[in-house]
Amino acid sequence: MxxxxxxxxxxxxxxxxxxxxxxxxxxxxxxxxxxxxxxxxxxxxxxxxxxxxxxxxxxxxxxxxxxxxxxxxxxxxxxxxxxxxMGGETKEINLSAPSPVGIMMVGLQGSGKTTFAGKIALWMRSKKKRKPLLVAADVYRPAAIKQLQVLGKSIGVPVYDEGQGNPVEIIKHGYQYAKDNGFDLVIYDTAGRLQIDEELMQELEKARDAVHPDEILFVADAMIGQEAVNVAETFWNRLNFTGVCLSKMDGDTRGGAALSIKKMTGVPICFIGVGEKLNEIDLFHPDRMASRILGMGDVVSLVEKAQQVIDEKDAKDLKKKILNNTFDLNDFLKQLRTIKKLGRIKDILSLIPGLNKLPLDQIDEKQLVYVEAVLSSMTPKERKKPQIIDGSRKARIAKGSGTDAARVNAVLKQYESMKEMFKKVGDFAKRQNNGGTIGSNYTPPKDKNKKKKR
Incomplete structure (x- = not known):
């Protein structure tokens, strides 16, 4: 990015x-x-x-x-x-309007509207505890309705559709269905065109006037750069959209759209797509993005990602194991899977100041797949006591993971290096805390030489 x-x-x-x-x-x-x-x-x-x-x-x-x-x-x-x-402040979706809150997705065909509708539905359900309904109002693009249905099913969000009907009527009926069935958020996936035309704009204006959505989000492909701004200005003049969503930001090496669109339209960016998966969507934070552009990383976003996937109990258990030097291959596997939940390694490293200057494109994500395959091919007992893994066990593990003995040895060596590092961390923590625990619960030992008050 x-x-x-x-x-x-x-x-x-x-x-x-x-x-x-x-x-x-x-x-x-x-x-x-x-x-x-x-x-x-x-x-x-x-x-x-x-x-x-x-x-x-x-x-x-x-x-x-x-x-x-x-x-x-x-x-x-x-x-x-x-x-x-880039806008100064983070643009939040207005959820204080009367239920159901309406969000209309607009933009050209191919910009990623349908996928973004699914991403926002999932984000609203998981982050804001909303009950969303998706409305399939793109009746022109082949398989658009089917695509939204597949997306909805994959994230457990219902989709309202009437097949190849009148899009304005579908939107009106979708709103009423949401209202009658207890949905507090309705997201309209509208049709786009390969280029802007009068027919498209008139249809979108009619749809807007029919349901008066609380938010109109213009979806643009970040990779087309300044052309996204030109398209946005035309949509703004007709629809007065309230926010911008930039898709494919993970593939944008330039940044022209992100740096131009707020200044030229006066409308802030609210969401960015940072990957193909439906959970790969972020709120757009201008201050954090500025830090990334200047090579300063983005530790706040990294911490937020970690808080979403790291269980507090698991973190405490890991801390105890580091202190007691009982970190085993079961823990290694668990931490590996946690890291995978954070996203791609190069994306994680890009958020860390200093590490973002490494040649991240050269990182081979497949290496983690091999490591997980080797660990998964071990028995729980072998992961608990890796010292019992002899030659015959290594051969079985290699065969089960689709690798070879050299790969198994490499994984065991990685584990030993990590365990040794954790041992040093644990020893240091014990010395610092005089046998106490790491963290805010630690109470320093009393000074025995301190005179008592009379």
Missing amino acids: FSQLTDSLENTLKNLRGQGKLTEENVAESLREVRRAFLAADVNFNVTRDFVKSVKEKSMGAEVLNSVTPGQQIVKIIHDELVAV
């Missing part, structure tokens, strides 16, 4: 970070490079021009704090400007 823009900006700002003093000359030179980086990332020309102008004015007029270098100061200014360009 944004790798091309991130690399360009990092190279540009590297020289400024080491400057002892900001001058008009070195700021101007750096901003010329920033302008080139933005235009290469397919950012709208007017957005680029205003961005560079604003950064220049604030850089030359800023008082440099004693605790930072002038170079660090301009990086902060650029970060703040990126946040402002």
Whole structure:
């Protein structure tokens, strides 16, 4: 995500970070490079021009704090400007309206509307505890209704459809069905076209006027860059949509759409698609995205992802095992599966400052598959006591996992290295806590030499 823009900006700002003093000359030179980086990332020309102008004015007029270098100061200014360009604050869906809350998905054919409708339904059910209904109102694209039905079934969300009927009437009937059957959220999947036409716009206007949705979300393919902004402006002029969803953000190495669309339409981005799976959707946080663009990582998002998949009891059990040096291959397998729930390894590492500069595209996700296969081919007893795994057991494990003895040995070696590392962590924690436990529940030992109060 944004790798091309991130690399360009990092190279540009590297020289400024080491400057002892900001001058008009070195700021101007750096901003010329920033302008080139933005235009290469397919950012709208007017957005680029205003961005560079604003950064220049604030850089030359800023008082440099004693605790930072002038170079660090301009990086902060650029970060703040990126946040402002992308909307400033996170756009939340309005769920305070009378039930059922209506969300209408609009956009061109192929932008990802139907998939995004399913993603939002799943997100609303799992994160906001809503009871959503999907309405299949795309009666023109072949298999659009079937696609929504398959998506709905896979996430356990009902789909209302009337086959190849009148889309405006389907939307009206879908709203009434949701109201009569206790659904507190209804998401309308509308039809798109390969290009904007008057017939499409009139139909969407009629659908909007029929049910007055609380939110109209324009879905754009992030990978088409600035063209997404041009399409968005046309939809905005006719529909006054309330939010933007950018699909395929995980494949967008440039960032032109994300950096242009709020400035050009005045409407914030609310959701981004970060993968093909239905749970791979994130709220769009301008401040976190600015940090990612500048190569600073996004630890807050990583922590939020971890909180969703890590069970508190499991975390406490793991802590005890680290302290007592009883971490076994069953625990290794459990942690591996937890990591897989977080997402792709390269996506996780990209959120960690420093590690996001590694050649993440070279990471082979298949290695985790092999490790899990080897561990799954062991018996619970073997995972509990790996020391009993002899040559014949290794041969059986290799055959069961579809690998070879060398792979089994490599996994056992990885485990021993991890166990040794955890032993050192546990020993250090015990020394620090004088035999207590790690965490906020720890109470330091009393000072025996401290005089008692009389």
